[in-house]
Amino acid sequence: MSVFDGLKFRKVHSPIHDLDPRVKFAYVISVFAVAIIFYQIIPLLFLFVLQVPFVLLARVQRQWLRSLRGAAFLAAVIFIVNVGTSYFYSGYKVTPPAVESALALTLRFVVLVESFSVFFLTTSPDHLGLALEESHVPYEFAFAFTTAVRFVPVLAEESQTIMDAQKARGLELEKGGFMKRIRNYIPVLIPLIVSAIRRSLELAEAMESRAWGASKKRTNLYALKLHKGDYTLIAITVGILIASIYVRLYVPIPTVVHLLKL
Amino acid sequence: MIEARDVRFSYANRVEALKGVSLTVKDGEFLAVMGQNGAGKSTFVKHFNGLLKPSSGTVLVDGVETTKTSVAALARNVGFVFQNPDHQLFSETVEEEIAFALKNFGFQPDVVEDRVTWALELLSLSQYRKTSPFLLSGGERKRVALASVLAWDPKMLILDEPTIGQDHEQKEKLNQFIMQMQQQGKTVVIVTHDVEFVAECNPRVVLMKDGRILAEGEGKEILTNPQVLAESSIVLPQIAQVFAKLSPLGFPKGVIDIYEAEKIILDAKESRRLP
Amino acid sequence: MAIIETKNLTYTYPGATKPSILDVSIRVEKGEFVLVTGPSGCGKTTLCRCFNGLIPHFYQGELKGEITVAGEDVLKRHTYEMARHVGLVFQNPENQLFALSVEKDVAFGLENFGVPREEMRRKVDWALNQTGIYDLRERSPHEISGGQQQRVAIAAVLAMEPEIIVLDEPTSFLDPLSAEKIFDVIYDLNRKQGITVVLVEHRLDLTAKYANHLVVMDEGKVRYEGDPREILSTEETRLIGVGIPKATLLYQMLKKDGLNLGGNTPLSSDELADQLLEALKAK
Numbered sequence: 001m002s003v004f005d006g007l008k009f010r011k012v013h014s015p016i017h018d019l020d021p022r023v024k025f026a027y028v029i030s031v032f033a034v035a036i037i038f039y040q041i042i043p044l045l046f047l048f049v050l051q052v053p054f055v056l057l058a059r060v061q062r063q064w065l066r067s068l069r070g071a072a073f074l075a076a077v078i079f080i081v082n083v084g085t086s087y088f089y090s091g092y093k094v095t096p097p098a099v100e101s102a103l104a105l106t107l108r109f110v111v112l113v114e115s116f117s118v119f120f121l122t123t124s125p126d127h128l129g130l131a132l133e134e135s136h137v138p139y140e141f142a143f144a145f146t147t148a149v150r151f152v153p154v155l156a157e158e159s160q161t162i163m164d165a166q167k168a169r170g171l172e173l174e175k176g177g178f179m180k181r182i183r184n185y186i187p188v189l190i191p192l193i194v195s196a197i198r199r200s201l202e203l204a205e206a207m208e209s210r211a212w213g214a215s216k217k218r219t220n221l222y223a224l225k226l227h228k229g230d231y232t233l234i235a236i237t238v239g240i241l242i243a244s245i246y247v248r249l250y251v252p253i254p255t256v257v258h259l260l261k262l
Numbered sequence: 263m264i265e266a267r268d269v270r271f272s273y274a275n276r277v278e279a280l281k282g283v284s285l286t287v288k289d290g291e292f293l294a295v296m297g298q299n300g301a302g303k304s305t306f307v308k309h310f311n312g313l314l315k316p317s318s319g320t321v322l323v324d325g326v327e328t329t330k331t332s333v334a335a336l337a338r339n340v341g342f343v344f345q346n347p348d349h350q351l352f353s354e355t356v357e358e359e360i361a362f363a364l365k366n367f368g369f370q371p372d373v374v375e376d377r378v379t380w381a382l383e384l385l386s387l388s389q390y391r392k393t394s395p396f397l398l399s400g401g402e403r404k405r406v407a408l409a410s411v412l413a414w415d416p417k418m419l420i421l422d423e424p425t426i427g428q429d430h431e432q433k434e435k436l437n438q439f440i441m442q443m444q445q446q447g448k449t450v451v452i453v454t455h456d457v458e459f460v461a462e463c464n465p466r467v468v469l470m471k472d473g474r475i476l477a478e479g480e481g482k483e484i485l486t487n488p489q490v491l492a493e494s495s496i497v498l499p500q501i502a503q504v505f506a507k508l509s510p511l512g513f514p515k516g517v518i519d520i521y522e523a524e525k526i527i528l529d530a531k532e533s534r535r536l537p
Numbered sequence: 538m539a540i541i542e543t544k545n546l547t548y549t550y551p552g553a554t555k556p557s558i559l560d561v562s563i564r565v566e567k568g569e570f571v572l573v574t575g576p577s578g579c580g581k582t583t584l585c586r587c588f589n590g591l592i593p594h595f596y597q598g599e600l601k602g603e604i605t606v607a608g609e610d611v612l613k614r615h616t617y618e619m620a621r622h623v624g625l626v627f628q629n630p631e632n633q634l635f636a637l638s639v640e641k642d643v644a645f646g647l648e649n650f651g652v653p654r655e656e657m658r659r660k661v662d663w664a665l666n667q668t669g670i671y672d673l674r675e676r677s678p679h680e681i682s683g684g685q686q687q688r689v690a691i692a693a694v695l696a697m698e699p700e701i702i703v704l705d706e707p708t709s710f711l712d713p714l715s716a717e718k719i720f721d722v723i724y725d726l727n728r729k730q731g732i733t734v735v736l737v738e739h740r741l742d743l744t745a746k747y748a749n750h751l752v753v754m755d756e757g758k759v760r761y762e763g764d765p766r767e768i769l770s771t772e773e774t775r776l777i778g779v780g781i782p783k784a785t786l787l788y789q790m791l792k793k794d795g796l797n798l799g800g801n802t803p804l805s806s807d808e809l810a811d812q813l814l815e816a817l818k819a820k
Contacts, residue, residue, distance in 0.1 A: 126637040147635045153679050154631060158349070164313050165350045167333045168342040169410065170366030187362070190352035194396065198348070199632050205586075206633035208595050209625040210693060214617035215651035221644035221661065223654065299682065299712055401577055427628075427709045429577045429739050430780025455712040458742065458783070497713040500742050500783035500806045507810035511817055520783055524790050530817065531796055 015229050016058035016122045021131035023230045024119055027237045031115040034244045040253045041104040043244070048111050050240075051118060060121045067117040071110055079106040096257045125149040134224050147203070155196070162191045263289045263418060263449050264310050269319040271305060279305045281473040282319070289417070292444055293451045294460045294481065297470035298495045303453045306470065307420055310451070311340040338367060341416035345423040347407035351395040356387060359395050360410045367414055381409040401432055418449040425456040437463050461485060461499035461518040469494050486516045539605075540701060540733050541565035541588060546602035548583060548592055557583040559757040561602075565750065567700070570727045571735045572748035572765065576778040579754040581737045585705045588735065589623040590616040607700050620646060624694030626704040630686035630711075634678040639689050640665065642678060646697040664696035667730075668722055684715030691722060702726065703735040708743075716743055723747075742782040745769065745804040753779060770802035784809040 016024075031047060038044055055064045082102035087094055129146035133139060163173070166187045173184050247253070264287040271280040279302050287293055287310075295303045308314040309321045312328040312335075321328045323336055344350060353359040360381050364374045382388045385405045390398060395406050404424075411419070425433055433456075440463060443450050454460060460467065460481055467484040469477045471494045477484050484490060486502045498506060505517045513530070517523050546561040558580040565571055573581045586592045590611050593600040604611045607622035627633045636642040643664055647657045665671040668688040673681055678689065687707050694702055704723065708716035724747045727734045738744045745751075751765040755777045761768045768774060769785050784806045788798060798816050803809040 126641075129637065143635075146637055150635055150637055150678070161344065161346075162349045164308070165342075165344045168311055168313060168337050168344070169350070169363035170334045170337050170414075171362075172332070172334050172366070187352045191349050194351075195348055202627065202629055202632035203635060205591060205595065205625075206627060206690075207635070208591060208616045209589055209620060210646040211617040211620035211649040211697065213615075214620065214649045217651045219648050219651050219654060219657065221641055221648060221654065221657055298714070399578060427706070429575075429778065431576055431778035433780070457713060495712075495714045497717070501787065503806035504784060504787070504810045504813070507807070508813060508817075511814070520787055520790070523787055524794070527787075527791060527813065528794055528796065
């Protein structure tokens with residue numbers, strides 16, 4: 001199931017995979033913030049290129065490029081809308097500065113998507129769940145998250161089994177007009193939902209039986225410790241933030257149009 | 263009825279589940295497909311109604327290649343009862359549940375009505391006609407699932423792990439039910455790892471391991487062959503276990519039926535003058 | 538000393554018209570291996586859930602009578618308090634494992650209790666070793682087989698070091714070989730660790746030989762209770778619909794035919810075979 005492939009963590013051991021998810025997340029949020037404070041194309045381009053060494057270090061190039069392709073459609077929409085708006089508002093002309101500005105906005109979107117993509121490609125759900133547990137998020141949420149991830153493959157298999165069972169009773173999912181096709185999915189959805197409810201009940205029984213709620217102070221088998229790599233990334237993040245704020249406030253940024261004397 | 267020729271099958275992105283399986287199932291046969299979890303039993307059997315199509319090789323159902331027809335068309339003759347009835351049940355009443363497949367196959371309303379009544383009676387579910395299937399007990403839900411498949415009277419019935427979670431009495435009823443189906447001339451295939459159950463009904467046995475057929479033959483022979491069973495990680499039926507230990511004294515090995523065992527031991531008593 | 542004692546225990550699920558268990562009075566001694574059996578719907582699953590407090594606390598409904606487990610009055614204790622004494626292993630392997638790695642699942646109960654990390658590590662490793670799954674500790678529960686999953690469930694319960702482990706048809710979904718492995722693990726825990734075991738099972742042919750205390754239920758009531766050999770040597774159990782081991786049945790049939798093999802009623806094929814060998818050698 002290719003949809004779930006996108007969520008599947010790649011079990012590769014790279015320096016990026018081993019980084020503390022909280023640190024990685026702080027980095028991604030910083031990139032997000034920096035992308036927001038700039039609207040010129042050059043700094044945004046710089047920000048985009050900045051992701052590349054991380055991608056290469058993590059060895060997730062192929063998947064990263066795939067997510068780029070996925071973002072391409074929306075990016076194109078953003079570009080066209082922006083050019084279109086300036087076209088209408090500047091008297092039906094397409095000017096180079098307008099194109100550059102539209103490109104910049106598109107690039108901002110791409111940078112946002114891509115930095116998050118790297119985060120999810122290099123952070124396993126366990127790691128993420130652990131980070132959630134350790135960041136003082138109420139345990140219920142971290143637990144709900146990891147349990148949900150844990151059962152995704154189970155649900156996927158079950159939905160396949162249910163579809164098979166109903167197909168074996170003559171259900172033809174592809175046939176019929178739009179409304180009929182939606183109705184065809186009822187015999188698949190209902191068993192899936194009922195099964196999910198039954199599963200929740202069994203899980204709850206198991207949780208209760210293993211002392212859920214026994215103590216307000218829950219401990220953890222694992223601990224997230226910060227290593228050298230984490231401190232390096234923290235330094236990089238802080239560096240980027242400071243540099244960006246400085247540049248934004250004091251350094252005039254030329255536009256490409258200006259540089260090319262258009 | 264079914265002819266499988268050198269069937270190979272791989273799931274997407276995964277290892278080969280079937281590595282060249284060939285088998286013929288005749289009309290009216292009673293067959294048990296056995297093997298450890300992961301041996302490929304369910305995978306193989308899902309080729310009989312086209313749910314899975316072979317990656318290479320062919321599967322012919324009544325002479326028609328499964329790749330050339332739809333699951334719905336094949337299902338008309340091959341009824342598949344899945345292990346977990348809750349993967350099928352979705353209707354508001356038992357009646358509607360049983361009518362589902364009949365409507366899918368295009369039966370006329372009056373025929374649907376008759377068939378539903380017939381299936382309900384066959385499985386002693388008449389009193390639950392208007393009940394919601396979700397309110398019934400586990401065993402009753404299994405019967406509803408079975409009724410909903412029998413309703414369209416397929417020539418062949420495939421039961422996937424029908425004995426799981428069943429108590430002794432339920433298993434006896436299942437045994438009787440299978441015999442009834444056989445008497446009606448239906449071909450019955452069960453996928454199971456329940457050795458004792460198979461020992462009771464003594465079908466033809468196909469033993470699978472790692473995507474291949476390891477052994478095939480009369481239930482009695484396969485289930486009492488210790489080498490074959492050890493290779494496929496199946497346990498000997500209890501009676502066979504007893505006789506395996508008695509073989510140094512000259513007792514026959516191929517015994518799985520308790521009445522046969524009784525007779526053999528009593529004969530031995532006669533000839534050896536036991537107390 | 539009785540580690541489980543019930544007096545006239547009666548329970549009705551909320552919205553049910555009749556009780557699932559009725560007037561159940563049983564007594565389990567410390568260290569016993571109890572086998573609870575009976576036809577579907579006889580109330581054995583309900584009884585299990587009374588031992589650790591799921592009934593009445595989780596299921597609500599009406600519980601009458603008395604029940605004392607490990608010295609505690611179950612009605613007065615939270616389920617999480619009972620979890621210190623009683624571990625419950627369920628039928629479906631997949632739906633009782635919720636962490637993303639085996640060892641995290643085994644640690645779950647200890648984490649809930651707030652056990653410090655080092656102590657937790659030791660207990661988790663010990664439980665993993667006792668159930669023979671130490672090598673699987675970093676695997677995801679979905680990747681392992683049903684038999685392995687059940688062993689994880691047992692380890693998860695074992696790590697909390699309960700005096701009693703209750704298992705509700707733990708091998709329903711498993712093939713006979715995996716089932717035997719599970720029973721071996723449980724039997725080992727009973728013999729070597731002295732843990733009291735309550736096992737609910739249909740498949741007496743696989744389990745009767747382990748038990749020293751048999752409880753047969755039917756329609757919510759306890760019909761027979763006591764020594765497995767005594768109970769299974771009578772006709773009555775068969776009449777309820779309990780599947781007695783084939784070896785035992787054959788023994789009874791031969792006895793009726795006048796062939797007395799002496800000794801105890803056999804509960805396994807090995808025992809019967811040995812008896813036959815003895816009888817045949819002595820001419």
